[in-house]
Amino acid sequence: MASVVIVGTQWGDEGKGKIVDLLTAYADVIVRFQGGNNAGHTIMFDGHKFILHLIPSGIFHESKKCLIGNGVVIDPSVLLQEIDNLTSKGIPVEPGRLLISERAHLIMPYHKAIDLAREAKAGKTKIGTTGRGIGPCYEDKIARRGIKVGDLLDKELFHEKLSEILEEKNFYLEKYLGADGLSFDEIFESYLRMGERLAPYVANVAIELEKARQQKARILFEGAQGTQLDIDHGTYPFVTSSNTVAGGACHGAGVGPTTIDEVMGICKAYTTRVGGGPFPTELSDDTGLHLRERGGEYGSTTGRPRRCGWLDGVVLKEAVRLNGLSSLTITKLDVLSGLDPLKVCVAYEYDGKRLENIPGNIKVFSNLKPIYEELPGWQEDISGIKKLEDLPENCKNYLKFIEEFTGVPVNIVSVGPSRDQTIVLRNPFES
Numbered sequence: 001m002a003s004v005v006i007v008g009t010q011w012g013d014e015g016k017g018k019i020v021d022l023l024t025a026y027a028d029v030i031v032r033f034q035g036g037n038n039a040g041h042t043i044m045f046d047g048h049k050f051i052l053h054l055i056p057s058g059i060f061h062e063s064k065k066c067l068i069g070n071g072v073v074i075d076p077s078v079l080l081q082e083i084d085n086l087t088s089k090g091i092p093v094e095p096g097r098l099l100i101s102e103r104a105h106l107i108m109p110y111h112k113a114i115d116l117a118r119e120a121k122a123g124k125t126k127i128g129t130t131g132r133g134i135g136p137c138y139e140d141k142i143a144r145r146g147i148k149v150g151d152l153l154d155k156e157l158f159h160e161k162l163s164e165i166l167e168e169k170n171f172y173l174e175k176y177l178g179a180d181g182l183s184f185d186e187i188f189e190s191y192l193r194m195g196e197r198l199a200p201y202v203a204n205v206a207i208e209l210e211k212a213r214q215q216k217a218r219i220l221f222e223g224a225q226g227t228q229l230d231i232d233h234g235t236y237p238f239v240t241s242s243n244t245v246a247g248g249a250c251h252g253a254g255v256g257p258t259t260i261d262e263v264m265g266i267c268k269a270y271t272t273r274v275g276g277g278p279f280p281t282e283l284s285d286d287t288g289l290h291l292r293e294r295g296g297e298y299g300s301t302t303g304r305p306r307r308c309g310w311l312d313g314v315v316l317k318e319a320v321r322l323n324g325l326s327s328l329t330i331t332k333l334d335v336l337s338g339l340d341p342l343k344v345c346v347a348y349e350y351d352g353k354r355l356e357n358i359p360g361n362i363k364v365f366s367n368l369k370p371i372y373e374e375l376p377g378w379q380e381d382i383s384g385i386k387k388l389e390d391l392p393e394n395c396k397n398y399l400k401f402i403e404e405f406t407g408v409p410v411n412i413v414s415v416g417p418s419r420d421q422t423i424v425l426r427n428p429f430e431s
Contacts, residue, residue, distance in 0.1 A: 003219040004262045004428045005246045008226030009319035011273040014266040015331030015414060017043050020222045021057045022419055026429035028217040029065045030058030033252030034242040035224035036073040038130040054079050056222050059093060067205045070103035071252020073137040076194040095200035102150035102202050109182055110169040111136040117177035138241035149202055152195030162188055206254025218429050221249040227319040235365060238277025246323040262428045265325040267316055269333045272306040274299050278366040281309035281345045295335040310343040313405050318358050320406050329412040340377030345370040375401060383416040388423050
């Protein structure tokens with residue numbers, strides 16, 4: 001029996017989807033515990049590319065059970081579209097294989113309308129939200145006026161809740177944001193119809209996980225986004241609206257912290273970021289362009305080009321501490337081939353002082369100068385290498401540097417997008 005949490009160590013887009021898909025073969029239950037359809041996992045399956053926003057990637061494996069926890073915010077139209085898309089391509093998504101927490105909150109049309117209108121109004125101060133209503137939905141959850149998946153199954157309760165909140169939301173949209181109001185009847189009827197379709201999938205996910213543990217199942221918790229997008233510990237306010245760190249798996253799925261056996265951090269061999277916010281190692285030169293083009297660094301959800309830069313070791317060390325990482329997976333190592341020298345940020349400089357940790361002041365963070373350590377690069381194409389010992393010496397030294405700098409072992413190395421382009425030194429479900 002093992003429970004493994006996978007988290008991103010940077011600003012998201014670290015390649016978690018591939019690693020989750022890889023380890024799913026050894027797990028029995030796969031759980032999504034936070035975020036919404038602002039996250040996208042790109043999976044290569046049976047020669048085809050799939051982008052999943054809500055459904056765990058374990059859905060590609062017939063014997064696996066996939067759970068969406070209470071910490072996720074769900075746009076039912078997106079979820080149903082994913083179900084229909086997978087089904088049309090011969091991948092069954094039956095109730096029982098996919099279960100949705102009755103306690104997960106619903107993204108409503110007014111959440112998306114508010115999200116878009118706020119960004120339009122903000123102008124230069126916008127934070128780069130995907131406009132999918134994630135933040136406003138979490139706001140209502142914390143303000144205790146949200147609508148949950150289970151509410152759709154009670155017509156009277158849903159009517160009561162929607163009636164109470166829509167008048168306020170329309171006033172805010174029209175009078176403050178200058179946007180159009182929304183129709184109660186349209187929302188009510190469309191969500192009831194979607195609720196009818198989702199009803200067979202609705203369950204108490206926390207209880208399902210307890211049953212799985214009693215049956216000694218192997219459980220994989222699938223995180224979204226990355227550590228520096230955490231609402232509490234990230235580069236606030238340029239963050240997402242949920243707790244992306246490993247602790248979020250506990251309250252986002254309904255399990256206790258002592259049930260977690262391992263936390264695996266996924267780290268790209270360099271650093272990327274989508275949207276606004278500080279990024280100390282960002283490169284606006286040919287090297288940055290090389291990383292973007294060789295790495296295919298375009299958002300899987302939005303298609304936006306990602307900002308690219310050298311590996312930020314300070315950010316990585318922060319992720320080690322905040323998540324209690326027991327192992328690291330390094331992805332896209334092949335993208336660094338041909339670059340020499342390589343650089344890793346080991347500290348920051350601000351106002352003539354050396355900083356070893358990320359400052360809490362966003363203005364300070366926005367004006368940091370990275371302090372780099374240079375390492376020799378390699379020219380060889382490593383995308384076909386299957387064993388660690390066959391990697392170029394400088395490539396192995398780069399991995400060794402990361403291990404020594406963070407104090408965490410590298411257990412998996414990805415050298416390409418396909419599942420077989422992966423060097424597994426230790427599998428958390430087999431050790």
